[in-house]
Amino acid sequence: MKKVIFTLAIGDNPMYQAAIESFKEYGNKVGADVIVSDQLHYKLYVNNKRFDASPAWSEKLYMKELLKDYDRVLYLDADMLVTPWAENIFEKYPDQDTVYMFNEGAYIDRSSQAEQINLVLGDVEWPIENDKMVYFNSGMILTSKNAKLFDNASQEEMQAICNEVKFYDQTYINYLIRRDKLKNASVDKAFNRMPLVGAADYQQASFIHYAGRGYKDKVPMRDMKYIIDYCEIFKDKLTASQVLEYKKQAWHVYMLKQQRKTKLPIGLLSFVFGLIHPSHKY
Template identity: 70%
Template sequence: MKKAIFTLAIGDNPMYRAAVESFKVYGKKIGADVIVSDQLHYKIHVNNPKFDASPAWSEKLYISEILKKYDRVLYLDADIIVTPWARDIFSKYPDLDTVYMFNEGLHRDRSEQVTQINAVLGDVNWPKESNQIVYYNSGMFLVSKETGLFDKANIEEMQAICNEVKFYDQTYINYLIRRDNIKSVGVEANFNRMQLLGHDDYQKADFIHYSGRGYRQKVPMRELKYIIDYCDMFKDSLSEAEILKFKQQAWHWYMLKQYRKTKLPIPLLSAVFGLFHPQHKY
């Protein structure tokens, strides 16, 4: 059986580079190829969206092409760390006719998104669990050819919803599961450990998802927190020089964000912000 891990990583965000490295370590351990999209294959126009939206989110459709060569694909957002102790999700969830995702609907009310997409693409029935609408997070999902998840998906429908529906790509995948009667099962939280579950013991998970604020707490930027955690988790396999480079790149990324806000010179910004966050400045 041919297995692939797929992600989208465009640009030089150090978090993306670390994520891909963690995926490669995991892929080698479980016998899966890692495929990275560093350019977009689908043209979508995001114009005056009602909610935060990116044209890059449509790239999940590319999984339909990958499934022409691979039997199963694990999709991971590039703000996920696959920890060195992660279990083999392919063997943990083996049914080829089933899409496996984490049901965030148990923890957040997503009925608004259901209403939004039904209004554009037509009504479908959404099941409930514990009296909450079943709504999966698409930062991680495991899909096989046999599921048919993307058989009827198309960029035209994504275009129709991208300016109208919150989390348009994620909501669209949930919609496809309902409309096309795709079998789906919710995975345990450790395979998509999100901040909405709190901070306790999150570092023990298999896949840690740094969406939103990304566990940053007192760290000023999620990319900084991500790199701190990544370097700590992989300290046994990273050299001191590699760790230093990752942390320098993360600090520079933080400074670039401040530069876009202030247009002040980066050396000045680094000196000033270094006074407030000396433990993160490299």
């Protein structure tokens, strides 16, 4: 059985670099290839800033192409960290006729997104469990050829909804499951540990998802918190120089963000913010 881990990572964000390294280690552990899209295969015109949407989200459609060569595909967002102690998800969820995702609808109401996509693509029935609508998060998707998730998916439908539906890619995948009556199941939260579940013991999960603001707490930026966690979790595998380089890069990304806001020189910003956050400057 051919298995692949797939992600999208455009640019040199150190969080993406670290994520890919964790995916590769996991791939070696579970016998899966790793494929990274560093450019988009599908062009969408996204112009509704109300939903803060990205045209890059359309890249999830590329799983349809991968399933021509692979039996199973595990998609992971590039803000996901796979820990060294992660369980083998392919063995944990073996049914190849089932789409496996995490039901974030058990924690947050996404019924407005269901209403939005129904208005554009037509009504489908959205299941209710424990008085809450089932709605999967697309940061982690485990699917197979026989699950047929993307058999009837299209770039044209994504274009039709990308300016009308919040989380258009994620909502579209949920819609496909409902419209095409696909077999589906929710994975345990350990395979998509999101901040909305809570922060207690999150580092013990198999897949840690730094969605939204992530777990930054007192750390000034999500990407920086990711790197801090990555360096701690993989401390036995990283050299001191590798840790330093990751932290330097994360700090530089933070300074670039401040420069875009203030237009001040990075050297000055680094000095000032180094005084404010001395423990997070490399």
